[in-house]
Amino acid sequence: MLSGSSKKRSLDSSSTGSGEPARKVQKLASIFVKPDQSRSSGDEMFRWITPALGPKRACLHGIHLKPKASPKVAVFDLDGTLIKSSFGKGRASKSGPLDWQWWKGVVPGKLKEVHRAGFSVMIISNQGIKAPQLVDWKKKIPLIAATLPDVPFHIFAATAKDGHRKPMPGMWHELERIFGEEGVTIDKSASFYVGDAAGRAADFASTDRKFALNVGIQFYTPEEYFLDIPPAPYTLPGFHPSSHKPAPSRVTPSDLPIVPPAPSQPEVVLFVGLPCLGKSSFYRTHFAPAGYVHVNQDTLGSRVKCVKAAEEALKEGQSCVIDNTNRDVQTRKLYIDMAKKLKAPVRCFCFTGSKELAWHNNLYRAYNLPASVASREPKRDIIPHMAFSDFAAKYEEPSTKEGFTEVRAVNWVFEGSEEEKRNWSMWLQIDGK
Numbered sequence: 001m002l003s004g005s006s007k008k009r010s011l012d013s014s015s016t017g018s019g020e021p022a023r024k025v026q027k028l029a030s031i032f033v034k035p036d037q038s039r040s041s042g043d044e045m046f047r048w049i050t051p052a053l054g055p056k057r058a059c060l061h062g063i064h065l066k067p068k069a070s071p072k073v074a075v076f077d078l079d080g081t082l083i084k085s086s087f088g089k090g091r092a093s094k095s096g097p098l099d100w101q102w103w104k105g106v107v108p109g110k111l112k113e114v115h116r117a118g119f120s121v122m123i124i125s126n127q128g129i130k131a132p133q134l135v136d137w138k139k140k141i142p143l144i145a146a147t148l149p150d151v152p153f154h155i156f157a158a159t160a161k162d163g164h165r166k167p168m169p170g171m172w173h174e175l176e177r178i179f180g181e182e183g184v185t186i187d188k189s190a191s192f193y194v195g196d197a198a199g200r201a202a203d204f205a206s207t208d209r210k211f212a213l214n215v216g217i218q219f220y221t222p223e224e225y226f227l228d229i230p231p232a233p234y235t236l237p238g239f240h241p242s243s244h245k246p247a248p249s250r251v252t253p254s255d256l257p258i259v260p261p262a263p264s265q266p267e268v269v270l271f272v273g274l275p276c277l278g279k280s281s282f283y284r285t286h287f288a289p290a291g292y293v294h295v296n297q298d299t300l301g302s303r304v305k306c307v308k309a310a311e312e313a314l315k316e317g318q319s320c321v322i323d324n325t326n327r328d329v330q331t332r333k334l335y336i337d338m339a340k341k342l343k344a345p346v347r348c349f350c351f352t353g354s355k356e357l358a359w360h361n362n363l364y365r366a367y368n369l370p371a372s373v374a375s376r377e378p379k380r381d382i383i384p385h386m387a388f389s390d391f392a393a394k395y396e397e398p399s400t401k402e403g404f405t406e407v408r409a410v411n412w413v414f415e416g417s418e419e420e421k422r423n424w425s426m427w428l429q430i431d432g433k
Contacts, residue, residue, distance in 0.1 A: 046145035048138060053174050058160035060127075060138070061174070064145040067120060067152035069184035073175070073217075074119040077195035077208050078155075081222045082107055082123065083144065085196075097136035100144060106226050111151045119191075120179075121153040124171045126207070134159060154178070161430040162382075163367030166197075167210035168428065170367070192218040194225045199234035199433075206236050210427035237433050239356035241425045247411035251349075256406070259290045266319045268310060268339045272326045272398050273351025274391050275383050276361035277412050282349070283321050293320040307334050314342045328396045336403040348404040353412040355392045359385065363428040370419045 046064045053059040079085040084101045102108060115121055127137060141155060156164070156171040164170035179186055195208025198221045212219035223229040251258060260267075269287065271279045283294060293313040295306050306322065313320040326332050332348075339346045366382040398407050414421055 045149070046142040048141075053156070054160075054162065054164050054170065056160060056162065058158070058162060059164040059171060059174065060155075060157040060159060062141060062155045062157075063153070064148065064155070065152035067154055069179040069182040070118055070120040071184060071187040071190060072117075072119045073122055073186055073191040074114045075122045075124060075172075075191070075193040075217070076111075077193075077197070078123050078125040080196035081194055081208075082111075097133070098140050098143060100140055103222055104226055108148060108151075110226055111148060111153075115151045121151055122175055123153055123155040124166065124211075125155070125157045126166050127157045127159050128161070128165075129159075165430050167207045167214055167426075168363075168367055168430065169211070169214045169426065172211075172215045173371075188216045192220060192225075194220045194222060196222050198232075199236050200232045203234075205433040206234065206238075207429070207433070209234065210236060210429075214426040236427070238427070238429055239354075239360055240427060241357075241360065241414075244353075244357055244412075246413045247352075250411055250413060252409045252411065256408075258286045259292075263319065266314050266317055266344055268314070268320055268322065268335060268344055268346045270322045270326055270332060270335055270346060270348050270404075271324065271351065272332070272348060273410075274353060274355060274358040275325060275387055276358045276365065277351040277353045278361075278410070278415075279323050279351055281415070282351070282410060283323050287319075287321050291318065293318050294323060295320050296323045303331070303334065307338055310335060311338050311342070314339065314344050325391055326398075327391050327394055329402060332398065332402060340403065345405045346403060348398045348402075348407040349410050350398050350407060351410045351412065355388050357412065359388050360428050361424075362388075363430065364424050367430075368423045368426065368428060370417075370423050373416075373420060 046062060049061045049063060051057050053061050076082050080103065082103055084103055111121060127134060129137065137157075145153075154175065156174060158164040158166065158171060162168070162170070164174070176186055193208065193212040193215070195211070197203055197205040197208040198219070199206030199209050200221070209219050221229075221231070224231055269292065271283075273279055280296070283292070288294065293309070295309045295313070297303060297306050300306050300309060303324075306324065310320045310322060322335055324331075326335075336346050362383050365380050369377070398404065400407055414424055416424070
């Protein structure tokens with residue numbers, strides 16, 4: 001958990017250009033808008049783009065008017081920032097599914113102001129709602145757009161729990177890609193994001209502030225940006241990689257070789273540990289070059305087949321690595337008993353790391369690899385959270401009393417380029433606060 005306060009940066013677009021403060025313009029606009037107002041004009045000016053974005057086409061993309069790419073981007077959350085949310089604090093008055101209200105009357109004028117200052121306007125939203133509700137939500141966006149006849153914008157809406165859902169940076173990457181196709185590179189130092197999920201005492205979450213931190217742009221709350229209210233204290237709950245302190249040594253005890261230099265007989269090496277703590281990478285680095293057979297349940301399909309594959313390897317005079325989670329004594333006993341029958345020694349490598357770290361690594365490799373890395377590696381699907389919870393609930397620490405000749409700890413450390421580490425070091429979550 002991290003805590004702190006934000007500091008507002010002054011913009012060179014503090015007025016409408018006419019000399020009048022932006023807020024005075026808002027006296028002309030109604031804060032409450034009925035669904036029958038400007039319906040046709042909104043439909044004409046706004047359109048949803050098909051297909052949607054993302055591997056599963058779950059990130060909606062709409063454009064209002066003809067937005068032009070600019071190095072300066074003003075990004076806004078929707079519910080609770082531009083319009084009143086349908087739940088929680090600042091909730092809109094009870095109304096139909098297509099009714100909506102501006103968060104404050106000053107909002108449309110400030111949007112016009114920032115557009116005139118040369119910013120591209122982008123709206124992003126998490127919409128984890130059911131399909132019938134999503135249909136109505138999509139109908140509401142043109143009605144909002146109709147009240148902004150002079151403000152072109154892009155809108156992205158993440159409808160699935162994947163790499164596009166805030167605070168994951170997927171929607172920002174989509175904008176970078178779209179702008180890149182127009183030959184424009186976004187200047188992060190001149191761009192900013194406004195959102196209400198900021199980790200303050202009354203906020204429902206902190207995902208908006210985390211999104212800005214992930215992307216690397218200035219962040220404001222709606223109160224700070226629209227009303228010039230000073231920043232409030234905040235905390236950022238959840239796991240952040242900065243809380244992980246690597247051990248001094250990759251493997252402990254560290255005075256013995258990982259692979260015997262001249263083994264007199266084939267052996268079984270059994271890995272133990274949560275998913276996503278580097279077991280397969282450790283095998284590829286240390287044991288594959290030495291000719292150890294790789295035995296993995298994800299590949300073979302069942303534990304029975306894994307035991308059989310290990311037995312066949314030993315009978316052929318080959319050492320093998322059991323690259324599974326092997327969380328309890330009963331599971332490990334299957335391999336130890338088989339090895340004893342063939343008079344083969346069994347060593348254990350226990351991969352250390354918290355459930356939170358393992359889940360973070362899971363999100364990183366499924367959703368947040370740098371494009372340069374993702375393009376050359378096989379796509380990895382997200383592992384369900386239940387796999388991590390079940391392991392933690394049923395885990396039994398391995399011991400030499402089970403029949404291992406040695407038990408060694410493999411301490412998790414990040415291995416990769418600076419670009420990879422930058423992506424791994426982000427706030428990664430698809431649920432929670």
